[in-house]
Amino acid sequence: MDSVGQTNPPNPVFEKYGLSGHLRLGSNTPGPHPSSTTRPVHHPEWDEPSDRGYIVPDNLINEPPSNKPFRIIMMGAGAAGIDFLHYAPSALAGLGVDIVCYEKNADIGGTWYENRYPGCACDVPSVAYTFSWRANPHWSSFYSGAKEIWEYLKQIAVDEGMMEYIQLRTRVVSATWDECKSKWVVKLRRDGPDVAEWEDECDVFLNGSGFLNAWKWPDTPGLHSFQGDLFHTAAYPEGFSLKDKRVAVIGSGSSGVQVVAAIHDAVSHLYTWVRSPVWITTAFAKRFAGKDGQNFDYTPKQKEDFDLDREKYHRYKKSVEHDLNQQFKLALRDTAESDEALASSYKGMCTDLASKPYVRDAIIPKTFNVACRRPTPGNGYLEALASNKTTVFTERIQSITPTGVIDSATGIEQPVDVIICATGFDTSFRPRFPIIGLNGVDLAEKWATSPTSYLAIGVDGFPNYFTYSGPFAPVGHGSILPIISHLTNYFIQVVKRMRREHIRRLSPKASIVRDFVEHAQTYLRRTCWVDPCSSWFKQGSADGPVIIWPGSRMAYFEALRTPTLSDYEIEYWSGNRFGYLGSGFVDAEFSGDSITWYLDRYSDNRAWAEKEPWFDTEGDEFAYVSEQASGQKI
Ligand SMILES: Cc1cc2nc3c(=O)[nH]c(=O)nc-3n(C[C@H](O)[C@H](O)[C@H](O)COP(=O)(O)OP(=O)(O)OC[C@H]3O[C@@H](n4cnc5c(N)ncnc54)[C@H](O)[C@@H]3O)c2cc1C
Numbered sequence: 360m361d362s363v364g365q366t367n368p369p370n371p372v373f374e375k376y377g378l379s380g381h382l383r384l385g386s387n388t389p390g391p392h393p394s395s396t397t398r399p400v401h402h403p404e405w406d407e408p409s410d411r412g413y414i415v416p417d418n419l420i421n422e423p424p425s426n427k428p429f430r431i432i433m434m435g436a437g438a439a440g441i442d443f444l445h446y447a448p449s450a451l452a453g454l455g456v457d458i459v460c461y462e463k464n465a466d467i468g469g470t471w472y473e474n475r476y477p478g479c480a481c482d483v484p485s486v487a488y489t490f491s492w493r494a495n496p497h498w499s500s501f502y503s504g505a506k507e508i509w510e511y512l513k514q515i516a517v518d519e520g521m522m523e524y525i526q527l528r529t530r531v532v533s534a535t536w537d538e539c540k541s542k543w544v545v546k547l548r549r550d551g552p553d554v555a556e557w558e559d560e561c562d563v564f565l566n567g568s569g570f571l572n573a574w575k576w577p578d579t580p581g582l583h584s585f586q587g588d589l590f591h592t593a594a595y596p597e598g599f600s601l602k603d604k605r606v607a608v609i610g611s612g613s614s615g616v617q618v619v620a621a622i623h624d625a626v627s628h629l630y631t632w633v634r635s636p637v638w639i640t641t642a643f644a645k646r647f648a649g650k651d652g653q654n655f656d657y658t659p660k661q662k663e664d665f666d667l668d669r670e671k672y673h674r675y676k677k678s679v680e681h682d683l684n685q686q687f688k689l690a691l692r693d694t695a696e697s698d699e700a701l702a703s704s705y706k707g708m709c710t711d712l713a714s715k716p717y718v719r720d721a722i723i724p725k726t727f728n729v730a731c732r733r734p735t736p737g738n739g740y741l742e743a744l745a746s747n748k749t750t751v752f753t754e755r756i757q758s759i760t761p762t763g764v765i766d767s768a769t770g771i772e773q774p775v776d777v778i779i780c781a782t783g784f785d786t787s788f789r790p791r792f793p794i795i796g797l798n799g800v801d802l803a804e805k806w807a808t809s810p811t812s813y814l815a816i817g818v819d820g821f822p823n824y825f826t827y828s829g830p831f832a833p834v835g836h837g838s839i840l841p842i843i844s845h846l847t848n849y850f851i852q853v854v855k856r857m858r859r860e861h862i863r864r865l866s867p868k869a870s871i872v873r874d875f876v877e878h879a880q881t882y883l884r885r886t887c888w889v890d891p892c893s894s895w896f897k898q899g900s901a902d903g904p905v906i907i908w909p910g911s912r913m914a915y916f917e918a919l920r921t922p923t924l925s926d927y928e929i930e931y932w933s934g935n936r937f938g939y940l941g942s943g944f945v946d947a948e949f950s951g952d953s954i955t956w957y958l959d960r961y962s963d964n965r966a967w968a969e970k971e972p973w974f975d976t977e978g979d980e981f982a983y984v985s986e987q988a989s990g991q992k993i
């Protein structure tokens with residue numbers, strides 16, 4: 360017995376075997392040793408660094424790095440924020456992730472909180488403008504109005520306790536990546552009587568600030584000299600009465616189309632400027648719409664039926680979605696589908712504008728296809744243009760005076776009481792406040808000429824930054840909600856991998872962004888999006904680069920199915936990509952979760968693969984097998 364053994368307490372394991380507790384066996388140091396019961400044992404001397412200074416972390420596989428709290432800031436509580444807050448808290452539970460959502464407005468809902476102009480409604484059937492995870496058999500009509508959509512979103516936020524995560528009236532005013540801290544430092548401001556400015560920090564900064572959330576006035580001379588009521592559609596005071604007023608509507612995008620159709624009956628006279636040709640189409644998923652693509656109200660019986668039979672409602676939803684998902688074929692040039700859209704829209708516009716041939720000839724497009732802009736189903740719009748109550752101008756506005764609008768073609772002032780600017784949004788994708796990435800690069804400057812991205816979600820040099828519906832998102836057709844849910848699930852997968860694989864920061868590789876943009880721009884030449892229409896897919900120009908997904912929504916969903924981490928530049932907390940292997944055990948070896956799951960998954964038995972058959976891990980259920988076998992005469 361050596362002197363070391365004499366001074367150490369005896370090893371109880373050896374004594375259990377009837378041996379001396381001071382016996383020295385194998386390479387173990389003498390004395391009693393802890394047991395790997397709740398965690399693997401760990402001895403401080405194992406923390407000796409490698410030549411590069413790498414220390415093996417003391418975590419189980421799947422365990423986030425210790426002492427590294429993780430915070431996500433979600434900017435915006437529109438549909439994107441709500442979808443994220445539906446999934447993230449439960450999906451990221453147990454990974455030490457803290458979530459906060461900052462929203463500049465006084466309430467949630469984004470687009471549907473802000474846009475309350477007359478006629479504002481979704482352009483896809485309501486049943487498609489519904490989260491897959493939150494059925495709504497109660498939609499009042501085929502296309503529901505802004506208020507009803509907002510109520511749907513608000514109800515979700517309340518029912519799911521999301522307000523616990525959302526701070527209203529809190530605007531993100533800047534976000535700067537601090538490489539030393541490995542955090543985004545986010546400046547926030549609250550306006551109003553309790554004005555305040557402060558900072559928060561996060562590991563992942565999610566931009567859900569909306570791609571149509573910065574409305575813009577037209578650049579018309581004299582606009583703000585107007586002494587009557589001047590509104591933008593995105594800031595229209597809901598309920599403002601236009602009854603018997605002379606109203607000018609500037610713009611003929613989707614907002615202008617809806618507002619003109621909705622106010623025509625009430626006003627005393629309508630003046631509208633359609634300065635560029637525009638295709639007015641029939642409804643999307645037309646076979647499910649009302650007569651001639653019109654909107655309709657669901658009957659109480661239909662709503663009750665859908666409520667009681669959710670599978671039937673789901674089949675209805677899938678039928679409508681199936682039709683909407685065919686729309687991308689319209690965007691390709693020289694397809695039967697685009698011919699069909701051209702012919703039917705041309706015929707419809709000629710018929711509806713027969714009484715005003717000068718309007719017909721000026722506004723029917725001659726050089727671009729129907730899907731060049733996001734198609735505008737125009738229920739009641741052409742009828743309103745054709746009406747005697749409406750004066751349509753097809754040239755630019757010369758200027759606006761305190762009392763009216765002067766058209767450039769006539770030079771005559773049209774006196775009006777109200778001007779509604781349906782003049783769209785800043786769609787440059789350039790952030791509206793500083794977002795500063797690695798090496799002090801400002802995203803707005805990086806995108807000064809044209810925005811780039813990786814799959815519309817991130818950009819090189821901006822670590823741990825993801826955006827909903829960024830440049831090149833598939834916003835040309837269908838409802839945005841399924842796109843948002845795909846993005847949320849992609850982001851959650853990334854965050855899980857960051858936590859489990861001890862990723863400190865990740866950003867798309869510059870070479871990958873370059874390849875993606877090259878692919879998109881080369882592909883997009885075959886689509887009518889490059890036709891000479893003015894469109895926000897080209898940041899409001901007629902000939903700018905097209906910034907949209909090169910393919911169908913289905914193709915986008917496929918691309919988002921699983922994050923390809925090799926497309927990212929990655930830094931790890933330990934400095935070694937295998938640090939996450941840590942103590943060399945998986946969490947299940949201590950948590951009580953199955954450690955025989957692979958026998959089920961690879962068994963060819965689907966039921967077992969889905970649900971592990973129960974067995975008693977501690978008990979003696981099968982002791983009889985060997986007993987019986989041993990007792991048997993061979
Ligand atoms: C009039 C109109 C009609 C539309 N109709 C359809 C349709 O029929 N179908 C369709 O699929 N899409 C439609 N869209 C597109 C619509 O924007 C999306 O459907 C969807 O609402 C986008 O959700 P979001 O959460 O990404 O953005 P938003 O709804 O725009 O929400 C963004 C949120 O971020 C907040 N925010 C912005 N900046 C900051 C900041 N700095 N700090 C804190 N918070 C900030 C905003 O206040 C807002 O609440 C329409 C858009 C408009 C304008």
Ligand SMILES: NC(=O)c1ccc[n+]([C@@H]2O[C@H](COP(=O)([O-])OP(=O)(O)OC[C@H]3O[C@@H](n4cnc5c(N)ncnc54)[C@H](OP(=O)(O)O)[C@@H]3O)[C@@H](O)[C@H]2O)c1
Binds near residue numbers: 482612614756781
């Ligand atoms: N659910 C719906 O139906 C719906 C409703 C509204 C909005 N949206 C979404 O929001 C997007 C934006 O729609 P939007 O209609 O708000 O904007 P938009 O499509 O960008 O249309 C803006 C309109 O304003 C005109 N305009 C701009 N400046 C002008 C000026 N100085 N003088 C005269 N006209 C001027 C534009 O003419 P030019 O074309 O010549 O530039 C265009 O007709 C849509 O594409 C859609 O995705 C959907």
